[in-house]
Amino acid sequence: MAKKPELLRQIGSGHIYHYTDALAKRSDMVPCDPHEAEIRIKAAQERLKALQDRKAAGRLANEEVVDKNLQKAAQDYKKLSEIEAEIGTLEEEERIKAEVARKAKEAEARGEEPAPEATPEPHTEEEKEEAHRQKIIKEDSEIAKFANMTKAEIDLYLQENYGIKTDLSRTKLEDLKDRAIDERVKRVLELEEANR
Secondary structure, three states, X not given: OOOOOOEEEEOOOOOEEEOOXXXXXXXXXXXXXXXXXXXXXXXXXXXXXXHHHHHHOOOOHHHOOOOXXXXXXXXXXXXXXXXXXXXXXXXXXXXXXXXXXXXXXXXXXXOOOOOOOOOOOOOOHHHHHHHHHHHHHHHOHHHHHHHHOOHHHHHHHHHHHHOOOOOHHHOOHHHHHHHHHHHHHHHHHHHHXXXX
């Protein structure tokens, strides 16, 4: 008989629970690595302590002055996301037009009349998956927050939500953001799969 895991993780939310037979029967529960849980618990305790210290000092996050540069960065990130989406749409239109032209030219070379409504081949599975991944990145509110986060904040996010600890001295901010985006996309895809 297989050994029962000590902990379970809820798909989607990432919440960790102690194993019970009732929870294990749920389709949205998967075994959780105790090391991941340990890192997440430690990170949550550190965050709680920092919040309690700030509260004691009378400096809760909602009472702090919002830095205008952060607001501008958020607006710039949103604008960049919109521009990248528009670029993707236009590139896709160009790809379709080129495919239609190629098929028409092939038909002409064979001496056939080009089909009036020639359509390109369907996307490959990889293209469909990447398009879906980009849609998640563009629309997910949690991913949008990464644009304004520091290395330490993203490291804490990864610890609290995924049990991943990073050596900040060896990791660039952009690499850390990419890792956070990848983990978040995996979690969203996991939730989508569980809801099918």
